[in-house]
Amino acid sequence: METTRAMADPHAHDRLIATLGAELAPVRRLRPPWLRTLGWLAVVAIIAVALFARYGVAPMLARWAGAPDLGWAGLGAALTAIAAAWAAFALAVPGRRTAWAWLPLAPALLWIGASGLGCLRGWIAPATHVASAPEAGDCLFFIIGFSVPLSVLLIALLRRACPLRPVLTAVMVGLASAAASASLLEICHAFDAAATDLAMHALAVGAVVAANAALGGRLLSREAGRAT
Amino acid sequence: MPGLTAPGVMVLDERFPSWASIDPAVPADPASETPERRRAAWMAAAQAGDRRAYERVLADSVALIRAVARRQGVGHDQLDDVVQETLLTIHRVRHTYDPARSYDAWLAALAGRRAIDGLRRSGRQARREVGDEVAVALHPDEHDASAESERTQQARRLRAAIDELPPGQREAVEQLGLKELSLEEAAARTGRSTGALKVNLHRALKALRGRIHGDD
Numbered sequence: 392m393e394t395t396r397a398m399a400d401p402h403a404h405d406r407l408i409a410t411l412g413a414e415l416a417p418v419r420r421l422r423p424p425w426l427r428t429l430g431w432l433a434v435v436a437i438i439a440v441a442l443f444a445r446y447g448v449a450p451m452l453a454r455w456a457g458a459p460d461l462g463w464a465g466l467g468a469a470l471t472a473i474a475a476a477w478a479a480f481a482l483a484v485p486g487r488r489t490a491w492a493w494l495p496l497a498p499a500l501l502w503i504g505a506s507g508l509g510c511l512r513g514w515i516a517p518a519t520h521v522a523s524a525p526e527a528g529d530c531l532f533f534i535i536g537f538s539v540p541l542s543v544l545l546i547a548l549l550r551r552a553c554p555l556r557p558v559l560t561a562v563m564v565g566l567a568s569a570a571a572s573a574s575l576l577e578i579c580h581a582f583d584a585a586a587t588d589l590a591m592h593a594l595a596v597g598a599v600v601a602a603n604a605a606l607g608g609r610l611l612s613r614e615a616g617r618a619t
Numbered sequence: 620m621p622g623l624t625a626p627g628v629m630v631l632d633e634r635f636p637s638w639a640s641i642d643p644a645v646p647a648d649p650a651s652e653t654p655e656r657r658r659a660a661w662m663a664a665a666q667a668g669d670r671r672a673y674e675r676v677l678a679d680s681v682a683l684i685r686a687v688a689r690r691q692g693v694g695h696d697q698l699d700d701v702v703q704e705t706l707l708t709i710h711r712v713r714h715t716y717d718p719a720r721s722y723d724a725w726l727a728a729l730a731g732r733r734a735i736d737g738l739r740r741s742g743r744q745a746r747r748e749v750g751d752e753v754a755v756a757l758h759p760d761e762h763d764a765s766a767e768s769e770r771t772q773q774a775r776r777l778r779a780a781i782d783e784l785p786p787g788q789r790e791a792v793e794q795l796g797l798k799e800l801s802l803e804e805a806a807a808r809t810g811r812s813t814g815a816l817k818v819n820l821h822r823a824l825k826a827l828r829g830r831i832h833g834d835d
Contacts, residue, residue, distance in 0.1 A: 404681055404706070408678055
C-alpha cells in the first residue's frame with residue numbers, strides 16, 4: 392500500500408502545471424486590506440448618518456460632555472470595530488501574520504474599561520436614566536440586529552479572499568460587527584452606564600462573536616479548505 | 620489608527636521562511652533579481668494572464684512546497700499529494716497575491732495549510748486501517764466463500780473504497796468512471812475545471828489500486 396502511494400509519477404506535477412497554465416485567465420487582484428476595510432466602514436458610516444439624521448448629534452454630545460466616560464467607551468467601540476475589521480481583512484490574505492489578531496486588543500480594553508468605569512460613577516449622565524430591564528433588552532436587540540447584516544457583509548467580502556485561519560478570522564468579524572453596532576447604538580442610547588445595561592451589551596457582543604465563530608468560521612473554512 | 624504607521628504594518632507582516640531571501644519582493648526586471656523576486660514578478664505577470672510566467676513560477680514553487688511540507692512533518696509518500704493540492708490552491712486563489720509582498724511567504728502559508736490537511740487525512744486513514752485489520756482478522760477465509768459471493772464482496776469492497784475517497788476524488792470517479800461522462804460534461808455538472816477532474820481521477824485510481832491490491 393505504502394509502496395503504491397510512494398511511487399509518484401515524476402511527470403504528474405508537470406502535467407498539472409501545464410493543465411493549470413492552459414486554464415489561466417487574467418484575475419482582478421484583491422485590493423489591500425486597509426482599502427477593503429474602508430469599504431466596509433463606509434456602509435457603517437452610511438447607517439451612522441441615517442441615525443444622526445433621525446436622532447441628531449446634540450443629545451449624544453450633551454451626554455458625552457456630562458459624562459466623558461460614555462464618550463471614551465463610544466470611541467473605544469468605534470476603534471475596536473475599525474481594528475477588528477482591518478485584522479479580519481489582513482488575516483484573510485495568505486502569508487499575513489496571525490499577530491494581526493492582537494490589533495483590536497487596545498481599543499477593546501478602552502471600550503470595556505470606560506464602560507466599566509461608567510458604572511462606578513456617582514451621578515447620572517445628562518438626559519439619560521438608568522435603563523429598565525426591557526429597555527436594556529432593546530439594547531440587546533439593537534446590537535444583534537445591526538450585527539447580523541454587518542457580519543454577513545464582512546463574510547461575503549472575506550470569501551473573495553482566502554482565510555487560512557477561518558475561526559480566528561470569524562472571531563474578528565464578530566468583534567468588528569458587534570463593536571460597530573455598539574458604536575451606532577451610542578448615537579441613540581439615552582441610558583446611563585449601569586451594570587444591567589452593560590451586562591446586556593456584553594451579552595450581545597458575546598453572542599455575536601460566538602455565532603460568528605461557529606457559523607462564520609464554517610462558511611470561511613469551506614472556502615479556504617476547498618483545494619479544487 | 621493612531622500609532623499604527625505604515626512601517627509598523629510592514630514589521631507586523633514580515634514573516635519570511637528560512638529559505639526565503641530577506642528582501643521583500645518587489646516586481647522589477649526579472650533578469651537581474653534574486654530567485655524570490657523573480658518568482659514574485661512571474662506571479663504578478665501570471666495574474667495578468669501570462670501563461671509562460673505562470674508555468675515557470677509554478678514549476679519553481681514545487682521545491683518550496685516540498686520544503687514546507689517536510690518541515691510540517693509530512694511523510695515522503697505524501698509529499699506529492701501536498702504539492703498537487705497546493706498547486707491547485709495557488710490556481711484558485713492567485714488573485715490574493717500582492718506583488719508588493721513576499722511571494723515565498725504567500726506560498727508558504729498556502730503550502731503549510733495544505734500540509735496540515737494532508738497530515739489530518741493520513742491520521743484519519745491510519746485510524747481506519749487499524750479498524751480494517753480487525754475486520755480482516757474476524758472475516759471468514761476467502762476460500763470458504765463461493766465465487767458468486769466473492770464477486771459481490773469485491774464489488775462491495777470497491778464501493779466502500781470509493782466511498783472512503785475524499786469528496787473531490789469520489790466525485791471524479793463517479794462522474795467519469797461510473798457514469799462515463801465526458802470530461803466536459805462532468806465539468807459542467809460538477810462546476811469543477813476539467814484539469815481538476817483529471818487530477819482527481821488520476822489520484823483516485825491510484826488510491827483505489829493501493830486499497831484493493833494492497834489489501835489483497
